[in-house]
Amino acid sequence: MAQSQSSAQRRPQTKVLALSGGVGGAKLALGLARTLPADDLHVLVNTADDFQHLGLHISPDIDTLLYTLSDQANAMQGWGLAGETFHALDALGRLGGDTWFRLGDKDLATHLLRSSALAQGLTLSEVTRTLVQRMGIQSHVHPMSDDAVRTIVHTGTGALPFQHYFVREQCGPAVAGFEFEGIKRARPNAEVLGLLAAPGVACIVICPSNPYVSIDPILQVPGLWHALRDCAAPVLLVSPIVAGMAIKGPAAKMMAELGVPVTAAAVAEHYCSRYPGLVDYFLIDETDGKLAADIARLPLEVAVTSTVMKTLQDKQALAQFVLKLAQER
């Protein structure tokens, strides 16, 4: 019908695609979820941290998103579920099993459900969709790929699978570089590719996640960063480095070990050199305001706001700032 067609054509671009790793990214994703109309937020999540452990398929970043968006996350701890118990893990320890990865009892349910569904032939996207629905989450959560990609951290003392570096070794060894095993054969998330090809996307937000081990794997899935760049919607990157520190995680430590200045400016350079033409706006924290002029020499626009998200209000305020910036473009 002409009427409907005309409405469809006039339909504003309302969808937001956020790229996220774990905790830092999930904070902004939650802010976006609480700001946008239900159904408009799509989060594309790093799965290069995924690993097999005790026969289970564990997707740490997806779970952080799921738990955060369903208000189940343990905010104090920064990982896992609120009100969690560790009876299974304690029993496993008494049996001499591996306990370095802190699997909670409730958390185990997620891994059991995912692992058995994958064993039955479902894809990671399908299982994630089921978990999203069953946790009552309104937003969409997409793994970057249904194919296995595994981050290997090269360190002074050898190569380590990511979770061994991150959890077991608590990021101790100095990093020398990163490798994403399987990435060349990985196919990008089909639903997100479809979203990017359609006209409904208002903006793309790169959340304040680790550039090296959270966002790089997503962008290096073949075809993905070009699809993001070629989409008409603006790409906004929120700096994960504030005042020379990472709010959470090893990003700052990694930059120092890689010989990169630990500054928001170096983050911007990382993206501009690796993914030219991708980022339109770079959001830095007001404590880094003095860097704005320096960063502005790069081919992107700089915006300054408060990017540190402690409260839900902070998260929503940053989300609103991001959305307004994209709209005003």
Place this chain on the structure above:
Amino acid sequence: MAQSQSSAQRRPQTKVLALSGGVGGAKLALGLARTLPADDLHVLVNTADDFQHLGLHISPDIDTLLYTLSDQANAMQGWGLAGETFHALDALGRLGGDTWFRLGDKDLATHLLRSSALAQGLTLSEVTRTLVQRMGIQSHVHPMSDDAVRTIVHTGTGALPFQHYFVREQCGPAVAGFEFEGIKRARPNAEVLGLLAAPGVACIVICPSNPYVSIDPILQVPGLWHALRDCAAPVLLVSPIVAGMAIKGPAAKMMAELGVPVTAAAVAEHYCSRYPGLVDYFLIDETDGKLAADIARLPLEVAVTSTVMKTLQDKQALAQFVLKLAQER
């Protein structure tokens, strides 16, 4: 050395091999474990109840033995661990997962350890040995086979995998027969075969377990019942039916549904007709003393004692009776 050789030749037969299913069998196994010197008890356990659930390999009868022999069993409940919690299962239920099999949090540790070890290529015997050691159990616990055997219960309403019949349907459907999938290809436990071929076995005890779904699968592993029969040690069978009832489980209900009289005598006939020459002594409870003359027409000797095991003392008393009977032979 002549001296040692002579000692070795004089070494008494001290080892006891017990055949067991779950709860009923584990009670007598515990009595035997507490009566015999450490290291002398070997328990050969039914694994036809094993199943894959939520991607885990679950061995209910082996676990009942492990938990009972390590004093961790929930005696009140008759299954699982004492002081157990169900946080993972509750979370799984909230996610829409299957919760009919009541997996406790501590119990999950056993299944995770076993499943991941099997996935790494270890055999069920090897994994069981590890669990025995780590639970501080002095006795030996052997799966009847490392190969998969799965009991199918034929009922009036169709065929059911054993745990679906036993746990999910709570033994509701009337049974018409049993099938042990995979049993023709199953190889018997090698260590137990070795034990039976060596001269050290004092007696073989068939614990008061379900004849149809606990002991039949063990005896029908190719080669096993012949090896038991051909071993010089006497075979003593403890009736699982007392005063027309099963102390635990569906044995009596199954007998009635199969059109078999629910008596200890019918149990004896079952063994004599299926496994001629296997059983030397049949132990019935004193409340069934009146059946002794009737059963004595069968080619086995009948002994009467108290076979109902409520306390640890009961278990040890029955164990002592069994061992004395075998010794006096």
